[in-house]
Amino acid sequence: MSWDPVWDDVYRTRAWGQYPGEDVIRFVQRQYGAVADRSRVRLLEVGCGAGANLWFMAREGFVVHGIDRSPTAVQLAHERLDRECPGWRERGGRIDAGDMAHVDVPDACMDAVLDVVAICYADFDEASRAYAELARVTRPGGRLFARTFATGCWGEGTGTSAGPRMWDCAEGPLAGLGATRFTAEDEVPGLLGPGWRLDRIERATQTEGNRQHEIRYLQIHATRETA
Secondary structure: OOOOOHHHHHHHHOOOOOOOOHHHHHHHHHHHOOOOOHHHOEEEEEOOOOOHHHHHHHHOOOEEEEEEOOHHHHHHHHHHHHHHOOOOOOOOOEEEEOOOOOOOOOOOOEEEEEEEOOHHHOOHHHHHHHHHHHHHHEEEEEEEEEEEEEOOOOOOOOOEEEEOOEEEOOOOOOOOOOEEEOEOHHHHHHHHOOOEEEEEEEEEEEEEOOOOEEEEEEEEEEEEOOO
16 A cells, blocks of 8 residues: 655654544443453554554553554554553554555454544545455454545645545645545445445534634444454
């Protein structure tokens, strides 16, 4: 799966992504917060970056697996979890440098998979292959949470077109981060493809510049179908 090396520079030069988003916390706690033995719950995040979401999930006692193409991000994530989440490796946690469309784990071994604005940096076809790979590694009945940029988001249509619904944005928070795909709600079923049952799509919006600009997200919830 293609990857823009600009992300390695981002992780080297910015204090990027130190804490999880509220939507990630809600998803994990609603689905697995009542589990008595959290060490039996395996959670995978693709495009994990410097490990903010993994940090939260590991601190809560879950087994975490992260994957990112940026060696710098993987190093930062390892350092933070080693420093702040005692025992996370002993429970079976790991963070790999690799391709989110080729995850080095067995079939049906994950209880949930998370994509938090990571697969949106791939075009539609590559993204579909990544979601198919996530379906492969998720057990039947397991869950998917994805947050992705929605059409109409600040930055879409600025800068240079990089393909259908993809822009190398010249404005907004996505400027300088490489080509980003903006997804329409009616495209989500085709994006996920077979293997996932779409449960619901929520929308989230925040404004910038005294409400002059909107940053728009889709929050996608799906369940791994049984054979």
